[in-house]
Amino acid sequence: MTKPIFILNGPNLNLLGQREPEIYGRETLADVEARCAAIAGDRGVGVVLRQTNHEGQLIDWIHEARHEACGIVINPAAFTHTSVAVLDALNAYEGPVIEVHISNVHKREAFRHHSYVSARAEGVIAGLGIEGYESATRRILTLIGA
Numbered sequence: 001m002t003k004p005i006f007i008l009n010g011p012n013l014n015l016l017g018q019r020e021p022e023i024y025g026r027e028t029l030a031d032v033e034a035r036c037a038a039i040a041g042d043r044g045v046g047v048v049l050r051q052t053n054h055e056g057q058l059i060d061w062i063h064e065a066r067h068e069a070c071g072i073v074i075n076p077a078a079f080t081h082t083s084v085a086v087l088d089a090l091n092a093y094e095g096p097v098i099e100v101h102i103s104n105v106h107k108r109e110a111f112r113h114h115s116y117v118s119a120r121a122e123g124v125i126a127g128l129g130i131e132g133y134e135s136a137t138r139r140i141l142t143l144i145g146a
């Protein structure tokens, strides 16, 4: 049986749909999970969506994915721009990784223009709102041949 896709989310994304809708929209991570589960489910693949405000927790989940996930969709949020540790964890993961940003980080402050994670990701999606998670899920399914 195919292992699930891990959809991992970094700090403050628990507020999705509750604050700053002009930047991040009105839908929640529960909506993201439902949309991606429907897409992956059509190919017989499950999804596991998680969110944490803690860098070490995110790293532990990436380690878990080494044995438990067929691919990773990750929105590392602010850790995108700061964390060599998240990059190192992803470098130890052998399956496909797609990086997602809800907003177009390149249209925002200069400190959001650099991503440590992009050096590892098979693909990077920014500015498509939560549809970016759906596209990333489809891409993982393609890359694993599901």
Ligand code: CA2
Residues within 6 Å of the ligand: 011, 012, 013, 014, 015, 016, 017, 018, 019, 020, 024, 075, 076, 077, 078, 079, 080, 100, 101, 102, 103, 104, 105, 112
């Ligand atoms: O655009 C994205 O998805 C980001 O990864 C979101 C991060 C930001 O630090 C990155 O530069 C780009 C911030 C996540 C904060 O999420 C919130 C959602 C709703 C309300 C407040 C914060």
